[in-house]
Amino acid sequence: MKIGVLGTGIVGRTVSEKLAELGHEVQIGTRDPAATRARTSADGFSIVEWLSAHPNLTLGTFAETAAHGELLVNATVGSGAIPALEQAGSTARAGKVLMDISNPLDFSQGMPPSLSICNTDSLGETIQRAFPALRVVKTLNTVTAKLMVDPRALSAGAHTIFVSGNDGEAKATVAALLRTFGWEDIVDLGDITTARGTEMMLPVWVRLWSVTKTPMFSFKLVR
């Protein structure tokens, strides 16, 4: 499948690598590809080197990447989702499944982050309202990037991932993709308003990271 991943951070890159490894045609999108190529991060990461190590991945603008993908992935930081999708353009967005794996984290008050949207609304709902022609499915936002694409790296995959969305067919498409990542326990929470629930798991997630000293943990729904 042709997939467009919006966001070149660690989450976007990890998901892009896995999707390409699974044989999908993946483009990864950023606001300004030239600026992204010119940048070297504090830890020495360069996207030019990363792209040359992954020759089956291409870099594009948000608009190019959204046009490329039959399925889109929102892996921007939470506050970047709406601008990125606006830049995608309405033609590229129309009718497509958007797998939203981001969280509305607010670091403005320091650590640990709070949520910029929560309780009576969610980022998933905000995106769905702003772009009604997209079929938004919230998922994967309760685990670290590595576990998103390799759940079996923890406890042989014996933990749970959640999906929220208004469109049953879109959720089935996303669940099928999640199974190719190794997810077995996929719980459909209901419509996109249930994204409030999983986004609000972030505060306990962040505190647990301090306790476990590693982000390689997850929740198993025991029932």
Added chain:
Amino acid sequence: MKIGVLGTGIVGRTVSEKLAELGHEVQIGTRDPAATRARTSADGFSIVEWLSAHPNLTLGTFAETAAHGELLVNATVGSGAIPALEQAGSTARAGKVLMDISNPLDFSQGMPPSLSICNTDSLGETIQRAFPALRVVKTLNTVTAKLMVDPRALSAGAHTIFVSGNDGEAKATVAALLRTFGWEDIVDLGDITTARGTEMMLPVWVRLWSVTKTPMFSFKLVR
């Protein structure tokens, strides 16, 4: 141990029964015992009948119950916690451990409930700030009443409970009590601000109840 349980709802009664069964001297507190005795709920429940079925339990005012307990349990509905503890009086509160097992649920906008406090604050913190002489430990608020006191009723107890609080000795006291209930995987999240995390698990909990059709579920922290 002498224990005072504030709140005569299903959570307060379930915890009181278990504590009495374990040999503790338990008083259960309400704002107005005469009114509580006179009431019969929509489902036919009468506290008079319940008390006669549990002769080792006594009913008192919030003040009497707080004075009785060496350890206190807040099992009021979230909005009732501060008034109940105000009625308890400062002498009864001083230096005592308060196990806060309630959630700040707001049903004013219908179902599912939202939270009346969240994100940058929590009910646990609110109680601790209002009553600095109490040693507040937030726990058990992520499971239904039956599982609070009988975790082995689900998956032989293979799921996780969290504790949050500023006082290490108080957390140790509460953890010891939890172990007598059957809890084995008890995770100390840190200070009372971490109650934000577990209270914010309620929105996903409520949606999961719709999915599972039973409140007999819980989360296992897989790490």
